[in-house]
Amino acid sequence: MTKELEHRFVTELENNQNIVHKVCSLYTNDRDSHNDLFQEITIQLWKAYPKFRGESKFSTWMYRVALNTAITLYRKSKRRVKTQDYDSVIYKIKANEYDDTEERQLKLMYDAIKQLGDIDKAVVFLYLEDKDYREIAETLGISEVNARVKMNRIKNKLRTILNP
Missing domain, CATH: 1.10.1740.10 (RNA polymerase sigma factor, region 2, helix turn helix motif)
Incomplete structure (x- = not known):
């Protein structure tokens, strides 16, 4: 090089x-x-x-x-x-004076995300990074429509994990 x-x-x-x-x-x-x-x-x-x-x-x-x-x-x-x-x-x-509500919610969300499959984790990660579906699709080598469908299915999975 x-x-x-x-x-x-x-x-x-x-x-x-x-x-x-x-x-x-x-x-x-x-x-x-x-x-x-x-x-x-x-x-x-x-x-x-x-x-x-x-x-x-x-x-x-x-x-x-x-x-x-x-x-x-x-x-x-x-x-x-x-x-x-x-x-x-x-x-x-638990700390008494520190309000860790947001931190706990983020931890729960990340724990839920870690339960997803490898590709689903990658889709969520890119989505949380404010990548549009075109860029998610390009990064993962899938179609834009597939990225949208995957994200909708992932949202439903996360709802099920977080609200059993």
Whole structure:
């Protein structure tokens, strides 16, 4: 990789790294796993960057690589024994003066989202990032109509999970 290409990659990654962090937050439960996934996604972006043709926005391409990497690693990790994360235990301790209603609602929503399938999680993630259906479709390699249908079905699934 040339120095110019390397510089462009580093600049783009620095400008868009919040995308990778958000994907990591969606697919991990603790700081170490988050950091490991961030590193793995960065490596995959680095390997794939010379093939990036610029036919889509860098951020769209970055979403695709990040989500594909996260989904692949998530599927591998499902074969491991599940343990309870310390952060989820600490969450159950209620602070008296701090109103954590919004935080609890977000946690419930993210817990519900984590129960969805891999592709559904990706659709919700992009939707929550205010991506339009065209960009969701482009990022995931599906039709725009399919993205809309999936989102409507996902909304119904989330309602069922959150209001059993």
